[in-house]
Amino acid sequence: MAEQPLKPPLQKPPGYRDPAAPGKPVVRPPQRKPVLPASFQPRKKRRNWCRTCCCFLVVFFILLSLAVAIAGGIFYLWFEPKLPVFHLQSLRIPRFNVTVKPDGTYLDAGTVVRIEVKNPNGKLELYYGGTHVDVTAWGDTELGTKDVGGFTQGKGNTTSLKVETTVKNQLVDDGIGRRLKNGYKSKELVVNIEGKTHVGYIVQGVKIGTAEVGVFCGGVSLKKLDSGDMPKCSLDLLQWYHPH
Template sequence: MREPPMKPALQKPPGYRDPSAPGKPVARPPPRKPTLPPSFRTKRKRRSCCRTCCCFLCFFIVILTIIVLVVGGVSYLWFSPKIPTFHLQSYRIPEFKVTVKTDATYLDARTVIRIEVKNPNTKLKVYYGRTQINAIVGKGESETELGQSEVAGFTQGIKNVTSLKIESSTKNRLIDDKDGRKLKSGYKTKNLEVRVKARTSLGYVVGRWRIGALRVTVSCGGMTFKSLDGGGEMPKCTVNFLRWINIH
């Protein structure tokens, strides 16, 4: 028996793709970076400029500090600044009257004080601001102020010695009856203790420049009239410098 003829194979149309065939991997587009607003964008150039400026400023400050320290040290060694010395030359009370009245005790007094100021520096002048001076007598609870006066500011030359004359007075000063009796007795026997306290500012002069102007307190006295009239060595004063350094 004759076999029927075979049918020709169907031709696949162009672009046909077999669904059962494995597909080729599809390339994905690279991920896009998120777009940040201008305020969140990094500014590398500006940050680097700021860092450079800060480094330069720190370096400049360090160099300037070193220069100032070196110049200050050399200047200190060259000028060798010294604190002026003060001596109490004389302390006179031409008028001293204690009056006991029915209501209270009153004091009238006049003082004349001389203080010697020495500038020991060989390369520096010293200038003094306005000086406030208090004359005091007695000690402890009976300490009494006899008046207050002021000395105008002045400049003292190199290796100079200046004598300051200070006059002060008090009128009808009310004092305690007990203190009045002690002061009157001490004045007659010359056992009355006297002292002077001065507050001023001092600094140094280099050419036309003034350096310093620090506040100081000068305390003189603590002795009696007898010791002052003895003609011995002038009592040296104590300089309270910067409130914590005492120079005798």
Template structure:
């Protein structure tokens, strides 16, 4: 039986090197493999510049808005020339003031009428007042004694107008310390008795037919003696706005 013909031997291309023969050669080292790192060690991709653009746009918008507010406020101030309202104690009348010593203590009976003048010095703005709560007391320091609280209904005050608020208080059979009662009686007779008035209200502005929000205001008229109130001068009161602004 004849043998099958031999297959032709494939010729190796020029420069070909057998990897098996290379691995068998002494001193040969295969190229090192790159270490496989966990996902936490992979380099992070750079964030998009969208956040930076948004921040820049917001800052620019805020600065423009702030500039507009400043410009509008400046124009409003120079155009309308706003002035705060004025409060003065116009008069203080006492129809009854009796200090009576009884076996069980000293008692005070007092009836007073106070008039407070309110002025609007503005020629282009109207003031609106909410309900006003008025406290009246006499004496100072440890001798200060409350005579009562009265509420005045809301009212408005036109341009360069003034009005007079009537405040009536009554203290009936009010118990006071013996020493305080005597000092109050002495001050009343000599007209050196200090009178204290505190009014709490809310004030709003009216500009060109528009009403601007109400702001809490406290008006204090402290340490005014009855002798001062008998004169022609009307003592001016202090205005406390927003608990941080004190204006005389």
């Protein structure tokens, strides 16, 4: 009997996997770190330190301002500080010549001014820095300037300052020269005295802060001054500063 031919082996289909074969290890993708929102991200310590420092400085300056305000209030209530009072005590013009020359009109004049300075403080001394004084007639004609040295004034004290000024061969307008000459003869001439000084307080020998003060005296005629009137000078507080 003839043998039958062998059947060809069956072909495995594509993608076939033998269940009995050992499995290959599965490679898993690396885990990614979760991305947190910006508000959840940890902040740097440097930023926290800067914020703490700024908060500390703000609190410090607030407390310092409160302390200064309280100290100033206590100082004001206890000492009741007042600015000095100035009066134009007297004004003399011993020399006043208006000369007309071929090349113009010239003024020679000399003034003697006394200013009364009163310290109205019963608990505080006052000190004054150097004072610059300017004397003018009718506000625009120069009669001379003078620098007065500083001084200290006791509690409730009254001081008289003497200021002498001169001008020589000062050229003036012809019309102004005639007006000055006539005003001097009739005593209708109006003289102004302006000064600038520094005034401060003294507590137990210690200087407390100083104010730059402008002083204006005058604006009255010679006739009125000769009657014995002592007009009060006005004060302008120009600027506060601390003494060196």
